[in-house]
Amino acid sequence: MPKIIITAAITGAIHVPSLSPYLPITPDQIAEDAIKAGAAGAAVVHVHARDPQTGKPCSDFEVYKEITGKIKAKSNVAICITTGGGLGMAMEERVKPINSLQPELASLNAGSINFAIYPLSDRIKEPRFEWEKPYLDSTEDLVFSNTFRTLKYYAKTMYDVGTKPELEVYDVGMINNIKHLIDLGVLKAPVYLQFVMGILGGIPASANNLVFLVETAQRLLGEKNFVWSVCAAGKAQLPMMAVAMSMGGNTRVGLEDNLYTGPGRLAQSSAEQVSKVVNIANELSIDIATPDEARTILGLKGFDKVGF
Numbered sequence: 001m002p003k004i005i006i007t008a009a010i011t012g013a014i015h016v017p018s019l020s021p022y023l024p025i026t027p028d029q030i031a032e033d034a035i036k037a038g039a040a041g042a043a044v045v046h047v048h049a050r051d052p053q054t055g056k057p058c059s060d061f062e063v064y065k066e067i068t069g070k071i072k073a074k075s076n077v078a079i080c081i082t083t084g085g086g087l088g089m090a091m092e093e094r095v096k097p098i099n100s101l102q103p104e105l106a107s108l109n110a111g112s113i114n115f116a117i118y119p120l121s122d123r124i125k126e127p128r129f130e131w132e133k134p135y136l137d138s139t140e141d142l143v144f145s146n147t148f149r150t151l152k153y154y155a156k157t158m159y160d161v162g163t164k165p166e167l168e169v170y171d172v173g174m175i176n177n178i179k180h181l182i183d184l185g186v187l188k189a190p191v192y193l194q195f196v197m198g199i200l201g202g203i204p205a206s207a208n209n210l211v212f213l214v215e216t217a218q219r220l221l222g223e224k225n226f227v228w229s230v231c232a233a234g235k236a237q238l239p240m241m242a243v244a245m246s247m248g249g250n251t252r253v254g255l256e257d258n259l260y261t262g263p264g265r266l267a268q269s270s271a272e273q274v275s276k277v278v279n280i281a282n283e284l285s286i287d288i289a290t291p292d293e294a295r296t297i298l299g300l301k302g303f304d305k306v307g308f
């Protein structure tokens, strides 16, 4: 069995502060949780920025710089910066941190979907911040737009600074988008696929759907032309990690995707979820990749070549 990469997605742009007091918001909180996730066994951390005062997803370059700098000062984990940004952000805003921070990895969302998180709004009775309910409610009418024109722009921006795209695949047709972009020479194989399952608007999280995604990628892209990982929204998170590991895939957990560690138990950090994956891997006799081993598996440029 190859070693598996665990990614921790620390805060994301889906959950809002009223849903969990443990959702990290400030650069210090986000960096601290990322460092803890690394110590627990994550080789990669996936990072979004939030306004330190309100917790609203933001694209402020200075905030990204502070978060990434603080992580790098204390941990060897590879850093993946989002270009998914916050819901409703324009391409220019989403891509902003990549040019100057030049991370080893950045997310590249591989197609457009209805990205619907409005059902979360009903769980909030007394919001901590005014923006939260309108932010969630607005997704009833939201297309998370990732057209071919913008995909080409994100890819070029990343390759120009040596950043490897992590392709977020929310549904099976997006594998066809990726094939098209490889054929055009816009994306370079081997590509790194992150199957994002269980988002309302995308493919549901189930074992047979994951098999379908992996087999479709094998057929369309060729077995040697991709490395894959999976994350799953909400309570499907941990069961899908067990399925993925058993299939030889890599895993992503973290509070971006799921706020809980079990029924009714809020996770106090992404590191708790990482530890659960490590425990399952141990039981399955699967070894966990260190950050440097993950760099080799994914073909990353190295921590000494980032811009922060």
Ligand code: KMH
Pocket (backbone or CB within 6 Å): 012, 013, 014, 082, 083, 084, 085, 086, 087, 107, 108, 109, 115, 144, 168
């Ligand atoms: N911001 C969400 C709409 C990513 O990081 O690239 C999607 C997202 C994916 O978070």
Ligand code: ZN
Pocket (backbone or CB within 6 Å): 009, 012, 013, 046, 048, 082, 084, 107, 256
């Ligand atoms: Zn993200």
